Amino acid sequence: MLAGLKHRLLATAAAAALLGALLAFATPAPAPAAVPATIPLKITNNSGRGEPVYVYNLGTLLATGQQGWSDANGTFHPWPAGGNPPTPAPDASIPGPAAGQSKTIRIPKFSGRVYFSYGQKLVFRLTTGGLVQPAVQNPSDPNRTIFFNWSEYTLNDSGLWLNSTQVDMFSAPYAVGVQRSDGSVSSTGHLKPGGYNGFFNALRGQPGGWANLIQTRSDGTVLRALSPGYGLETGALPASVMDDYVNRVWQKYTTTTLTVTPFADQPGTKYYGRVSGGVMNFTNSAGAVVTSFQKPDADSIFGCHKRLDAPNDAVRGPISRTLCAGFNRSTLLVNPNQPDTTTANFYRDAVTNHYARKIHAQMADGKAYAFAFDDVGHQESLVHDGSPRQAYLTLDPLN
Structure with a gap:
């Protein structure tokens, strides 16, 4: 299951390919390729932005249930004990690719998140219960003014599930992909040309408080739009909206x-x-x-x-x-x-979830995770393969 969402993603075993009749008599059919301990994740920076990018791979190591982070080589590091009040977490950042460049890291068998931020490192802290994730609906969160986003994934013995998610917020645009065992590539999460600005313009034009979901820096730079659930929490949307x-x-x-x-x-x-x-x-x-x-x-x-x-x-x-x-x-x-x-x-x-409506309208393939169960009817922005060769995360431009 992907961390932080209520998705229920069911792994299905890949069927073994049938061999030709003569070969089948001579040798047993090969078993499906095992999913290795780590796979490559190719991160491509097509954002056009000049700031440095920082990448984080955080989650639960499925073999042990430990929470921690992975470095660029796919090596797992458990979080140290936290405190109350929360204590600073170790710096788990990986330098990301510069604009126009790509960088490949390795990801282990996690259920977790790949965060990326522009210009500043994210602030993570540890409590006695584990990692404190960014919560930008809270005005005092130290990540409130940082431009960042994340993808969620599960890599296990049954394969890879990797998504583009807007369940919590719509922010820095990106797409995800997987290269299958036959070499073909499946991807999702790209916006239409002009889709980034198109979404925010559409949200601004929606009456009823929906424009209040947009968060900006003090200089007016748009950072994100909160999901409507957080809009209720912050008072941006009226409780009676539905x-x-x-x-x-x-x-x-x-x-x-x-x-x-x-x-x-x-x-x-x-x-x-x-x-x-x-x-x-x-x-x-x-x-x-x-x-x-x-x-x-x-x-x-x-x-x-x-x-x-x-x-x-x-x-x-x-x-x-x-x-x-x-x-x-x-x-x-x-x-x-x-x-x-x-x-x-x-x-x-x-009367509808206009946040979800406007996100789906701007997606190149119409797919998005705009609310927790957007996978009902297969409307979700998710790639999966039972024997992945490589995963992809593409940072897209803001236009």
């Missing part, structure tokens, strides 16, 4: 059944939702109530948590994921069969 849509959904399903088919590969597994007494109850095909949801507020919707909590189970979690996607994309009123994967229906209501 109420009208939620009320209409709750009204509709007092007299209509919401059918959820949470697993694309299990079309016979369905759950049926109806609102009664202000609660949406879901029943299985036998009519037994399997889980219930209180009417969610905007925080529950944007964070896919609290009243839309999604445990990693076989029933409530998959239903909640589906509801979360339906609320964020505002598809629950136009289609009583969910998940709705018809992208033409996404974000059509006036």
Whole structure:
């Protein structure tokens, strides 16, 4: 699972290729190539910016469960004990490539993040519970005025999952990629030409407080846009921002059944939702109530948590994921069969997750992780391969 997100990424074993009949009689078929202890990550700086770049590879070493950081050679270093108040973490920075250049580091079998920052090193601290990640929704966070971003990845014995994420914020643009065992390359996360400025201009033009998500330096330099969940936390968005849509959904399903088919590969597994007494109850095909949801507020919707909590189970979690996607994309009123994967229906209501809407509109392939369960219906910006040769992180221009 990718650190910091509520994604549930399932590894699938690669099928072994069949040999020709004569060769198959002569020798046994080769086993799938094992994923090595580290793989190369090629970082290319196409940003056009002149400042130095600093790279960090932080996460959990899957073999031991230890938290720590990896140097450029892929060597793991556990974090020392922290304190209360938090103590400075060791300098885990790796000098990144200059503008127009590339640099290759090695990444170990982690579940973690690759951070990159422009011009300044990030500030990391350690508590008795582990690493303190940057939290730029807090005005006093020491990283608040630094221009940075991160990608999340899991590398394990089943392969690589690497994403471009905007779940927490939209900031320094980048794309991710993987070279497969056959030499082909898959990538995602690139913006359309003009997409960076296009996103911020669109957010500024959206009434209702959405422009307040944008954070700038004192000189007016744009640093990022916070996700709407953090917008609620900071007061940038009103707590009532999704109420009208939620009320209409709750009204509709007092007299209509919401059918959820949470697993694309299990079309016979369905759950049926109806609102009664202000609660949406879901029943299985036998009519037994399997889980219930209180009417969610905007925080529950944007964070896919609290009243839309999604445990990693076989029933409530998959239903909640589906509801979360339906609320964020505002598809629950136009289609009583969910998940709705018809992208033409996404974000059509006036009350919707406009942050997610505007991000997807600016992506070259339409894919993004604009909220935690944006992978419902495969709308996420993620690359995966079971036998990766190399990973890629490309720092893109701000235009």
